[in-house]
Amino acid sequence: MAKKRKTSRKRKPQSKQKNKSRLKLWMVQALVILVCVFLSYCAFIDFQIRKEFEGKRWSVPARVYAQPVELYVGRKFEQKALIGQLQNASYQAVKKLIKQGQFSSRASVIDIYTRQFHYWDGFEEAKKIRIQIKNGHITKITSLNNDDSIEIVRLSPALIGKIFPLHDEDRVLISYEEIPTSLKKALIAVEDRHFFEHFGIDPKGILRSIFTNLIAGKIAQGGSTLTQQLIKNMFLTRERTYSRKLNEILMALMLEYHYSKESILAAYVNEIYLGQNGARSIHGFGTAAEFYFSKPLNELNIAEISLLVGLVKGASYYNPRKNPERALNRRNLVLKLLQQQGFIKVSEFDKASKLPLGVNKKPNWTSAKYPAYLDLVRRHIKRDYRIDDLRNEGLQIHTTLDVEKQETAQDSVKFSLSKLDKAKGFKSGELQTALVMVEQHSGEVVALVGDRNKQRNAFNRALDAKRPIGSLIKPAIYMTALQRPNKYHVLSSLDDSKLVLKQANGKSWAPNNYDHKTHGKVPLVRSIAKSYNISTVRLGMSLGLGSVIQTLKNLGVTSPIAELPSILLGALNLSPYEVTQMYQTIASGGLQIPLKSIRAVLNKEGEPIKRYDLAVREYIEPETAFLTQYLLTEVVQNGTAKRLTRELPSLMPLAGKTGTTNALRDSWFAGFGDRLLAVVWIGRDDNQTAKLTGSTGAMQIWLDIMKKIKPEPLSLIEPEEIEWYEFPDMSNPVESCNKTKAYPVVKKHVPNYINCY
Secondary structure (H helix, E strand, O other): OHHHHHHHHHHHHHHHHHHHHHHHHHHHHHHHHHHHHHHHHHHHHHHHHHHHHHHHOOOEEEEOOOOOEEEEOEEOOOHHHHHHHHHHHHEEEOOOOOOOEEEEEEEEEEEEOOOEOOOOOOHHHOOOOEEEOOOOOEEEEEOOOOOOOOOOOEOOOOOOEEEOOOEEEEOOOHHHOOOOOHHHHHHHHHHHOOOOOOOOOOHHHHHHHHHHHHHHHHOOOOOOOOHOOOOOOOOOOOOOHHHHHHHHHHHHHHHHHHHOHHHHHHHHHHHEEEEEEEOOOEHHHHHHHHHHOOOOOHHOHHHHHHHHHHHHHHOOOOOOOHHHHHHHHHHHHHHHEEEEOOOOHHHHHHHHHHHOOOOOOOOOOOOOOOOHHHHHHHHHHHOOOOOHHHEOOOOOEEEEOHHHHHHHHHHHHHHHHHHHHHHHHHOOOHHHEEEEEEEOOOOOEEEEOOOOOOOOOOHHHHHOOEEEEHHHHHHHHHHHHOHHHHHHHHOOOOEEEEOEEEOOOOEEEOOOOOOOOOEEEEHHHHHHHOOOHHHHHHHHHHHHHHHHHHHHHHHHHOOOOOOHHHHHHHOOEEOOOHHHHHHHHOOOOOOOOOOEEEEEOOOOOOOEEEOOOOOOOOOOOHHHHHHHHHHHHHHHHHHHHHHHHOHHHHHHEEEEEEEOOHHOOEEEEEEOOOOOEEEEEEEOOOOOOOOOOOOOOOOOOOOOHHHOOOOOOOOOOOOEEEEEEEOOOOOOOOOOOOOOEEEEEEEEOOOOOOOOO
């Protein structure tokens, strides 16, 4: 027993030694494992940073532009109107032109420093130009650099909307070379004084923040450099924990190791969060410049730059639209820091700090400005592009929208419907409307209204409201007849006596005229001018419904058409957009040109990737189209649209057609001059009576628009096959045998004799 105890005592020191050795080995192994894990983690983080940063593809929304304003000698343009255009485009009124986006004006002269821009047909440098205006016309355009005459100059187009990424971020990418010097100075002065000296972190700043946090008992201060702020915005969450802070420091060191200061600063300028527009985040100084000032970043002055830099600390807290006093104090603090660090002079500080904030009440490019038109653009563009490309690739979409005409149309809708509400006893909003305006020879849609409320587009009536078109169908019927010149001409005799038609179901249909009278024998020209129903139905039935339907298809109608006699009085549901396509073919002289809202699409570098060129198909012979145009001028001169002649005498001739449906539910008007065609509809969404005919409703909106736009009169240049002949004047049945009037007729089929009736 004693021997065993002795042996046991001798082994005990050896056991302790072994345990210590094992512990040391375990600690070394643990340390090696931790180092390996840490290095592996660092390698993983390093890989992720390089992968994300080098392959960073910011989601950039497609930008949608209106037509540029073109200025050329001879163009009608009042000086006040041109100044208004410049102000709407956020041009700054100055005494002397110094940089892009400025203008100065005096009697009959406007000097402009235009903006450089990537158009669909090439890049244009900024220019200093002088516009001379006299008697409401541009008389001369010269370069302020060399006094050379300039034939035409374009003002960069208005940004009318964007097609946003799925996560609703908005961004305008800026390269390092495009960052204004004043912005670089302000960021250095306020956010990171030692940015160009440190290696990603500021040790003094970190120690200072640790001390502050220990006193506060929580993470109250971060001590972040610009690099750390960029890491936080690009890679990390907003939570305030020590583990996240350590990650931030580690990643900042790695980012600085791999990339230049210039690359990091450019990424910061494009990534930083600077506000909110509804559900859409405003990221980057380029976007913020547009959002708050409606100007490109390179046009901002030092006060405006300082305001944006001040938002970095808290875009919501210092929101200049909601908290202007707080934002002003923050801006002036930024200016003071710039002055204290020698970036600006005391005199510059004094001047800039006294300036107002200068922030627009709302962004000029908001998608709510022309929502119905942007809806049309989206539908057209989706034919050729994937939705992800539209939302993320920064495409530039150049549209055919004419902002001046769009604004005029919207103002006229508001004005006219308010008058009609009062006149007919409707509550505001019961009457609705839709309008489509096009340049008829190109098919370009220059204005579109889908709701009387210009900021609403829950239902785009211009595109989606299919309503009976009433008498707007009649030109197609008369056109069908005129395609047979051996049998029909503009003075052909039609029968407007009582008519009863038996239908397939055994019932009878007896169409009536609007005045509930019959008129016996009437010339074709008077039948359409007065919009007689009975004579039109008789004509359509004699021509054959199939022939009329084919004419409608040739005019561009794609909706299904039932082969029923009732279509002859407009029992055919079409949208205002489709009606416009139909009348475009008539107005263009028989050339069917598909309506379009897009001229070209450019990639984010400004390189054209698709152009939407003119597509023309001739379905209607020129002489038939010309005779139909002539008949529609008679509607304006002597028929249901005669009020236009009284109120727009200097613009005559114009062509047009009124349309009214049963129980006065739908009021239509389609009219055109030499270049512009507009179709207007008024009705109610519940399909109850609007108490309006085509002439008392829709034509009033059309008239108000044209009073402001002053369209060019219809030229009525006859084709070679047409000649004018003197015949009894059929404008007024009482005087038809006492006067003569020139009428257009196909040369090969001149009637020998015309009865007076």
